[in-house]
Amino acid sequence: MLDTIPEDIQYNNTSLIIRWKDGKECSYDLLQLRRKCPCAQCRGGHGPVANRQTDGIQQIRLVSWKKVGRYALQLTFSDNHDLGIYTYDLLRKGCDEGTGYVPPDERG
Numbered sequence: 001m002l003d004t005i006p007e008d009i010q011y012n013n014t015s016l017i018i019r020w021k022d023g024k025e026c027s028y029d030l031l032q033l034r035r036k037c038p039c040a041q042c043r044g045g046h047g048p049v050a051n052r053q054t055d056g057i058q059q060i061r062l063v064s065w066k067k068v069g070r071y072a073l074q075l076t077f078s079d080n081h082d083l084g085i086y087t088y089d090l091l092r093k094g095c096d097e098g099t100g101y102v103p104p105d106e107r108g
């Protein structure tokens with residue numbers, strides 16, 4: 001359980017950095033997080049074509065984040081997009097797997 005509870009959350013111009021309660025530190029590329037935004041608007045429908053509307057984004061910064069309940073982070077990006085809810089479970093999984101954040105619909 002400790003591996004999906006954040007102890008500390010920081011960000012800079014390029015990355016979101018989460019230190020989990022089990023001591024592991026994970027860094028996430030902001031551009032990937034934005035492109036992989038799991039919200040319905042960004043995913044745009046069904047299947048692998050869905051996320052292409054975010055593929056064109058070349059630059060992004062993080063403006064703020066907030067915790068959603070005990071299970072996720074809501075990120076506000078510099079394009080004023082804040083609909084994405086990034087679950088700790090998938091953030092941690094992506095870090096452990098070395099893929100970075102991968103949204104639910106891109107997981108098998």
Ligand SMILES: [Zn+2]
Pocket residue numbers: 037038039040041042043081083084
């Ligand atoms: Zn989105």
